[in-house]
Amino acid sequence: MYLTPSEELILNGEYGYTMQKAMEILVALGDIYNADRLIPIRSAQIAGVSYKTIGDAGLEWLSDLNGTVSVPSMLNPAGIDRARWREFGISEKFAVKQEQIISAYEKLGIQTWCTCTPYDIQGDLARSGDHLAWSESSAVSYANSVIGARTNREGGPSALAAALLGRTPNYGYHIDENRLPSIAINVEGELCGTDYGALGYIAGGIVGSRIPIFSLESIPSSDERKALGAAMAASGAVALYYVEGVPPYPDAYSVEERVTIEEHEITDVYRMRECDPDIIALGCPHCSVAELIQLRDLLAGKTVTKEFWICTSRVLRDQHPDLVAEIESSGAKVICDTCMVVSPVCERYNCMMVSSGKALSYVPQMCGVDAVLGSALDCVRVAAR
Ligand code: F3S
Numbered sequence: 001m002y003l004t005p006s007e008e009l010i011l012n013g014e015y016g017y018t019m020q021k022a023m024e025i026l027v028a029l030g031d032i033y034n035a036d037r038l039i040p041i042r043s044a045q046i047a048g049v050s051y052k053t054i055g056d057a058g059l060e061w062l063s064d065l066n067g068t069v070s071v072p073s074m075l076n077p078a079g080i081d082r083a084r085w086r087e088f089g090i091s092e093k094f095a096v097k098q099e100q101i102i103s104a105y106e107k108l109g110i111q112t113w114c115t116c117t118p119y120d121i122q123g124d125l126a127r128s129g130d131h132l133a134w135s136e137s138s139a140v141s142y143a144n145s146v147i148g149a150r151t152n153r154e155g156g157p158s159a160l161a162a163a164l165l166g167r168t169p170n171y172g173y174h175i176d177e178n179r180l181p182s183i184a185i186n187v188e189g190e191l192c193g194t195d196y197g198a199l200g201y202i203a204g205g206i207v208g209s210r211i212p213i214f215s216l217e218s219i220p221s222s223d224e225r226k227a228l229g230a231a232m233a234a235s236g237a238v239a240l241y242y243v244e245g246v247p248p249y250p251d252a253y254s255v256e257e258r259v260t261i262e263e264h265e266i267t268d269v270y271r272m273r274e275c276d277p278d279i280i281a282l283g284c285p286h287c288s289v290a291e292l293i294q295l296r297d298l299l300a301g302k303t304v305t306k307e308f309w310i311c312t313s314r315v316l317r318d319q320h321p322d323l324v325a326e327i328e329s330s331g332a333k334v335i336c337d338t339c340m341v342v343s344p345v346c347e348r349y350n351c352m353m354v355s356s357g358k359a360l361s362y363v364p365q366m367c368g369v370d371a372v373l374g375s376a377l378d379c380v381r382v383a384a385r
Contacts, residue, residue: 001030022161030169044163048156050079070166115313133162141229148248189263197357200231231357275351281340283311
């Protein structure tokens with residue numbers, strides 16, 4: 001990969017240890033993927049925040065870094081709700097380690113929102129055509145497929161390196177010819193809400209890491225596209241997809257395979273596993289304001305009798321205190337900075353009901369807990385019966 005003279009200086013250590021290590025990571029990636037050069041990015045989104053996932057080794061590595069990010073940079077969810085962790089029985093040791101990780105990132109100038117939906121907080125972090133270095137797979141899919149920006153599925157270290165240098169290697173989804181669909185998926189039946197997570201759960205297994213283009217009977221909302229992309233990124237490795245008739249949309253393309261997903265295949269995902277939920281957790285990816293409003297309306301006048309989590313960002317929680325108070329008057333908990341997958345709390349339960357195709361994939365794998373899928377309405381019915 002070609003480096004400019006100033007990039008060579010960084011690689012040679014002229015700008016210190018941290019910048020040198022960051023450049024080494026990007027050069028290694030660029031060489032592996034045959035990138036021609038580094039390109040500027042608009043923002044970075046960095047995964048690898050929960051103490052549950054990165055542990056002491058990750059904390060030690062982060063603590064050795066010094067420097068300041070060159071572009072707006074945000075963190076993925078952590079392992080705790082930073083304000084309420086005691087309520088959830090998190091140990092003091094875990095909380096202290098978690099705060100040390102967040103402080104290490106903050107010292108580098110990174111925003112500590114701890115959310116997988118930063119686009120719901122600040123729209124100008126990613127605009128159509130922008131190059132980004134984002135690492136949360138659901139946010140990558142949203143940035144590429146809904147916003148029309150360009151990012152590869154970065155790992156935590158490569159996103160952090162890109163944040164520090166303000167650049168990323170030019171390969172993969174940054175390049176036009178790598179952004180064309182190669183498989184067409186015709187979906188039968190009209191979908192709504194969680195159905196898109198169920199569709200993504202099935203489609204990700206079919207598509208793998210290819211780029212699908214969907215033919216759908218109705219136009220999904222941005223939250224439904226968020227759910228579809230998140231699920232495909234978890235059951236497959238999809239980073240970009242298209243929906244016919246919905247921008248952004250490729251001008252000309254030809255596919256090598258066509259498949260149809262029938263209506264019953266989507267309803268089957270709801271019945272795929274059976275267990276009696278002892279926790280209900282929504283907000284994977286983190287809830288938008290529209291999703292919080294929908295849950296408030298579904299919960300109105302009801303009292304939940306099971307643990308009921310609604311995950312969102314702290315910024316949205318703080319901006320909408322009345323909405324949060326109305327939701328929490330039902331007994332449900334609006335949880336911030338973390339989620340049902342990266343928090344260690346969920347491992348204490350046996351069966352989790354989720355409204356997300358991504359959580360349906362990840363909760364059994366990463367928490368060792370059975371998971372069943374339900375619509376938002378199903379989740380409220382199960383919790384309040
Ligand atoms: Fe976000 Fe956690 Fe789901 S990071 S996408 S809520 S697994």
